[in-house]
Amino acid sequence: MKQIVARGALAGLLAGVVAALVSVLIVERPMRAALVIEDARPAAPGARGGDLFSRPTQVVGGMVAAVVVAVLIGIVFAVVYRWVAERVHRQSAFARSLHLAAVGFAAIVLLPMVKYPGNPPGVGDPDTVDQRTNMYLSLIAAGLVLAVLAHWAYRALAKRNWPGPMRGVVAAGGAIVLAGVALAVWPANPDPIPPDVPAALLWQWRLASLFELAALWAALGVGFGLLVDSSARRWAAGQRAAVAPT
Known part of the structure; x- marks a missing residue:
């Protein structure tokens, strides 16, 4: 290890x-x-000018x-x-x-980036940072759950002696469908583009x-x-x- x-x-x-x-x-x-x-x-009223670091x-x-x-x-x-x-x-x-x-890239990067x-x-209201962060992290968690479910589905089909390509298509297809549901259910970004x-x-x-x-x-x-x-x-x-x- x-x-x-x-x-x-x-x-x-x-x-x-x-x-x-x-x-x-x-x-x-x-x-x-x-x-x-x-x-x-x-500059916003009361805001400090200049960056702390170059x-x-x-x-x-x-x-x-x-x-x-x-x-x-x-x-x-x-x-x-x-x-x-x-x-x-x-x-x-x-x-x-x-x-x-x-799988890691699809679950952790691609899925949340499609929605957010x-x-x-x-770009983005500082007052909604926590809300946007929570939505993004929750969608990453959903992606990881989908990846685990797809793995379990693949192994379950293997125990039933399904052909390898068919197992992959069914497991991946199910994960994609559920990912689409997640993208539809998760709330939209609350901040407009300036x-x-x-x-x-x-x-x-x-x-x-x-x-x-x-x-x-x-x-x-x-x-x-x-x-x-x-x-x-x-x-x-x-x-x-x-x-x-x-």
Whole structure:
């Protein structure tokens, strides 16, 4: 278990570095554009002017935070992987890691983002922060419950000797239907989009943020899979040797 957790932390570290680089190279541009719009607005009465930290300091702090959070996610990922590996034996370790990363991304990132897509700075009423946070976290919890239910459904169908592809279609289809119900039932975002925020900037921010999280989960799944699957490591080493200059 200690080795699995250590590999999860290492994979999380690598994934955090990938996410931090994506943040700087892709997310930072719409972030700065949104900050310009926010700074151009009239200051609220009694508000303090200026930021406590400079923008470069904020960028470095964000990168460090991304790495730390990714390491914690990697540790949890490793624990869940160990639980799944004890119950799913037909897949390779690398395939299990990719599968688990895909499920984690769908439940923790994609589902809540469909209902509550990310907004840049300057969008959102500070008085509704707690309400919006609770709605977002509750939808993540619902996504995790759906993932567990899909896993149980898949195993239940396996005990009835259903074919593998059919089990996957039924379990995934049921989860998608229930996810649609959750999206319809959960309350909408209470905050309107300010008129001074261009739609192009809004969607540029949302897509960039989604890409950052997708890169994190993809790097986590691939990195952890390579660390726990010796055959995958040998294949990767062979690929590197094949492209290395002679």
